[in-house]
Amino acid sequence: MMNPPNPQEPVNRRSFLGRAARVAAMTGVGALLGKLAGASAAKGTVWQIDPSKCKRCGKCATACVLEQSAVKCVHAFAICGYCDLCTGYFGPQPNELNTAAENQFCPTAAIQRTYVEDPYYQYHIDEKLCIGCAKCVDGCNRYGNGSLFLQVRHDRCVNCNECSIARVCEGQAFVRVPVDKPYLIKTTPTTS
Amino acid sequence: MLFISHAKTQRREGVSPFFAPLRLCVSIFLGFVLLNATAFAEQRFPPPDFESGYHLPPTATPAPRAEYMQYVDGMVLLGALALALWFVYRSRSRRGITALSIFSLAYFGFYRKGCVCAIGSVQNVALALCDSHYVLPLTVLVFFLAPLLVALFAGRAFCAAVCPQGALQDLVLIRPIKVPAWLEAALGIIPHLFLGAGVIFAATGNGFLICRFDPMVPFFRFSGSLLMITLGGAFLVVGMFVGRPYCRFLCPYGALLRLVTVAAKWRVRVTPDTCTQCALCQHSCPFGAMREPTPQKSEPLPSARRRLAGLLLLLPVLMGLCAWGGSKLALASHFAELGGWVFGAWAGLVIGGKLTALSVRHNRTDFEPDSSACFACARCFETCPSERMRRGLIPLEPVHKEE
Numbered sequence: 001m002m003n004p005p006n007p008q009e010p011v012n013r014r015s016f017l018g019r020a021a022r023v024a025a026m027t028g029v030g031a032l033l034g035k036l037a038g039a040s041a042a043k044g045t046v047w048q049i050d051p052s053k054c055k056r057c058g059k060c061a062t063a064c065v066l067e068q069s070a071v072k073c074v075h076a077f078a079i080c081g082y083c084d085l086c087t088g089y090f091g092p093q094p095n096e097l098n099t100a101a102e103n104q105f106c107p108t109a110a111i112q113r114t115y116v117e118d119p120y121y122q123y124h125i126d127e128k129l130c131i132g133c134a135k136c137v138d139g140c141n142r143y144g145n146g147s148l149f150l151q152v153r154h155d156r157c158v159n160c161n162e163c164s165i166a167r168v169c170e171g172q173a174f175v176r177v178p179v180d181k182p183y184l185i186k187t188t189p190t191t192s
Numbered sequence: 193m194l195f196i197s198h199a200k201t202q203r204r205e206g207v208s209p210f211f212a213p214l215r216l217c218v219s220i221f222l223g224f225v226l227l228n229a230t231a232f233a234e235q236r237f238p239p240p241d242f243e244s245g246y247h248l249p250p251t252a253t254p255a256p257r258a259e260y261m262q263y264v265d266g267m268v269l270l271g272a273l274a275l276a277l278w279f280v281y282r283s284r285s286r287r288g289i290t291a292l293s294i295f296s297l298a299y300f301g302f303y304r305k306g307c308v309c310a311i312g313s314v315q316n317v318a319l320a321l322c323d324s325h326y327v328l329p330l331t332v333l334v335f336f337l338a339p340l341l342v343a344l345f346a347g348r349a350f351c352a353a354v355c356p357q358g359a360l361q362d363l364v365l366i367r368p369i370k371v372p373a374w375l376e377a378a379l380g381i382i383p384h385l386f387l388g389a390g391v392i393f394a395a396t397g398n399g400f401l402i403c404r405f406d407p408m409v410p411f412f413r414f415s416g417s418l419l420m421i422t423l424g425g426a427f428l429v430v431g432m433f434v435g436r437p438y439c440r441f442l443c444p445y446g447a448l449l450r451l452v453t454v455a456a457k458w459r460v461r462v463t464p465d466t467c468t469q470c471a472l473c474q475h476s477c478p479f480g481a482m483r484e485p486t487p488q489k490s491e492p493l494p495s496a497r498r499r500l501a502g503l504l505l506l507l508p509v510l511m512g513l514c515a516w517g518g519s520k521l522a523l524a525s526h527f528a529e530l531g532g533w534v535f536g537a538w539a540g541l542v543i544g545g546k547l548t549a550l551s552v553r554h555n556r557t558d559f560e561p562d563s564s565a566c567f568a569c570a571r572c573f574e575t576c577p578s579e580r581m582r583r584g585l586i587p588l589e590p591v592h593k594e595e
Contacts, residue, residue, distance in 0.1 A: 021455035025344050029337065032317070039320040040328040046256050067415040077248040081237025117244040124249070145237050154256035158305045158413070161312045162400035176327075183253045189236065 045176040047163045048184050051149040053173035056138040060150055061131045063165040070157035071132035071150050071165065073110070073125050076186045080147035082120035088140035088148045089113055089123055105135050127153065145189040154182050262331040265308060269335060269354065272296055273342050276349040279570065280460060284579070286570040289352055293359035301356030306412040310335045310350065311357065311445040312403045314387065315394035322395040343449045346458045351439060351446060352568035357408040358439050361431045362569060368435045368478030376480050377550060379441040381542055387444035388538040392531045402444055435478030436567065450564040459563045463578045467558035473572035474559055481565035482572065485556045499551050507544035514540030 049060075049071065060071035085097060089111050094103035099113055110129035114122045125148075132150060140148040166174030177184065272292060279288035300309065308329075313336035320328035339350030351358050371379075390402040403409075407424035410416030416424070430437045439446050462473045462482075474482040518536020519529050561572070573579050580586045 018455050018457075022344060022457060025452055025455055029340065029344070032321075033337065036317065036320055036328060036333060039324070039326065040330055040333050043327075044259060044262055044329050044331075045327060065409075065413060065416060074251055076251055078251075079239060082240050083237055116246050117242060120240050120242065120246075122246075122249075127252075143236075153254055155254035157256070158307055159256070160307055161316065161403045164404075167399060179256055179259055182256045185251055185253065 044179040046154060046159050046179050046182050047152050047157060047166065047174055048177045048182060049150050049152055050173045050175050050184055051146075051151075051186050052190055053171040054134070054137070054150055055171035055173070056134040056141065056150075057170040058134050059168050059170065060165050061133040063168045064132075065160060065164050066156065066158065068156075069132040069165075070152055070154075072127050072130045072153045072156075073132065073134070073136055073148055074151040074183075074185070075123060075125050076147045076149070077122075078147075079145050079186060079189045080123065081145050082116060082122060083144065084119045084121055086113070086121065086123055086140070087143035088136035090139075105139050107131070107133060107135065111136060123148075141190075147186065147189065149186055151183055151185070262329070265304065266331050266334045268299060269338055272354045273338055273349060276353040276568070277342065277346055280349055280352060280568045281346065281458065284464075284570060284573045286574050289568075289570045290363075292353035293362055296354050297356045297359040297363070299356075300354075301360065301408075301412045306356060306406065306409040307403075308332055308335055309357070310339050310355065311406065311443060312400060314445055314448065315390055315400045315402055318391040318395040319397070323397060339445075339449065340452055343452045343456065345456060347453050347456045347460055347563050347566060347568050348446075348449050349568050351449065352570070355439075356412065357406070357443070358436060358567065360408055360411065361428070361436045361438060362567075364428050364431050365435050365478055366432050369433050371434060371480055373480070376440070377546065381546055382441055383443055383447035383450075384542040385539055386442060387447045388535050388542070390444050392535050396528060396531055398527075407438060407442075435480075439567065440479060440565075453564040456563050460561050460566050460568050462559060462561065462572045463576050464582045466578055468577060469559065470577060471559065472575040472577065476572045476575040477561070478571065479565060479567055479569075481561045481567070482559055483554070483556060483562050485558055486554055496551070496553055500548065503544065503548045503551060507541070507548065510544045511537045511540035514543070 061069050064070050087105075089105060090097065090103050091105040096103060101109060104111070108129045108131055110126045110131075112124045112126055114124065116122050134150055137148045137150055140146055163174055166172075175184075272295070275292055276289070279285050279292060300306070308331050313332045316326075316328055316332045317336050319326050339354070342349050353359065386402070390400075393399055393401040405420070405423075407420060407427045410421045410424045411428075427438050469485065471484075474484065515533045515536035518534075518539065519532040522529050522532020522535070577586065
């Protein structure tokens with residue numbers, strides 16, 4: 001027995017069993033801790049979308065536990081072609097290449113098109129409006145450079161134990177990344 | 193293809209002749225790309241060289257929650273546990289417990305949005321034990337171990353005032369009704385089964401069942417699926433009349449704490465000195481955790497011993513039967529057969545263990561809480577006449593214990 005019995009309290013069967021169970025439980029917890037010490041790390045991880053695996057299925061917009069998804073479209077300007085005819089911005093067969101709503105692909109008009117110089121236009125995502133539906137991402141990846149892609153925005157993500165989008169993700173694109181490098185920003189054009 | 197050719201005609205309009213070569217280039221390039229989509233997929237539209245001095249805007253990357261904040265979470269948990277122990281064992285204050293509950297609900301519930309939590313941490317630990325690639329966050333380990341160790345020594349102080357799920361249910365409880373003992377015992381099996389299922393699902397990499405079916409989280413986040421919001425609402429409505437329905441009849445971490453608390457060193461005591469056997473504490477307990485003194489003349493010892501021995505012998509038989517049933521069920525529902533065996537055996541052990549526990553003799557001379565069912569909410573302290581006398585709320589009079 002671990003503790004010498006207290007002279008005031010006689011050790012009966014119940015107290016002996018209780019003490020034995022406590023010692024056994026402590027040993028169990030100790031063994032568990034020893035096993036887990038190797039598997040545990042102080043460095044946290046967060047969810048992120050691997051853009052190369054993303055299938056642009058659109059489930060990010062609806063599967064998040066947040067009412068407005070934590071996944072938003074992100075623009076890597078460094079690999080953008082600044083096309084006049086942006087296939088991420090314009091829907092199929094637009095009437096005119098202007099900012100009129102009927103020409104736009106984005107259901108919430110979250111992409112702002114601004115003129116830079118002939119014939120280049122800059123496309124900027126207004127994150128307040130973006131719902132992460134991946135329509136523009138699909139357009140950009142099919143016909144453009146793929147500079148538009150989805151990312152988990154960490155100012156919004158609550159970092160669930162099990163990401164509810166990851167559960168339904170068609171490309172298994174959700175990965176855990178270290179918290180000090182929480183984004184997978186594209187640096188080279190990848191398209192499909 | 194139609195789409196692209198249309199695009200080219202669009203591009204031709206209104207573009208100055210200066211860009212004709214470029215346009216041609218793009219057209220040829222586009223055709224080329226479409227023919228050899230895989231080989232040249234990465235070079236469709238080279239980034240332009242701007243002449244107007246345009247600078248590329250940066251891609252915004254809002255930072256996640258600062259890393260040191262996980263230590264804050266851990267410290268808040270440990271501090272709240274220590275405070276809960278103080279309120280239960282030292283100041284014996286229901287008011288303190290309520291205040292701490294509100295804080296825990298605000299911090300772990302509404303501020304941390306129910307994640308990280310001790311209930312879900314069981315699954316992370318199970319996954320870390322079975323999958324060597326999974327890195328267990330340190331906070332999760334603390335959230336798993338700290339309440340468990342506290343329970344091992346001093347009962348379920350975590351449930352009393354630190355768990356936001358429990359706090360939410362405790363605060364909505366307005367008119368508790370008694371659950372019949374047989375129903376309480378029967379429903380009390382569910383948390384253990386849920387724990388087994390959650391651990392097996394997590395360990396085999398089939399997802400975090402416990403997190404997915406946590407009915408309180410939709411309230412913490414003000415959003416959730418229709419099913420979970422309905423379930424959460426149902427739990428809260430039921431929780432107005434039945435004390436802590438989730439904690440008692442579903443919470444898997446509660447099941448773990450319940451097991452561990454059987455061996456607790458210090459237990460909640462209702463009365464500071466003498467029990468007057470007034471049964472007021474039993475009426476005040478909304479969770480049916482208070483146990484009566486055992487009658488002097490009970491069942492003769494030999495027959496009780498025979499029953500206990502019979503039940504202990506029945507235990508492996510029950511485990512084997514349930515394991516076989518579980519494996520068949522797992523095959524029928526396309527789950528791993530091994531998981532079915534393990535879950536079945538666990539279910540058999542839980543049911544057999546429950547039957548055995550029900551037939552174990554207890555010798556109680558006073559009213560005392562069953563430490564594994566007691567949430568240490570401190571309600572009974574307020575009603576105990578001896579305790580009220582100690583606090584000076586009623587005048588000191590000699591109270592004689594009925595011999």
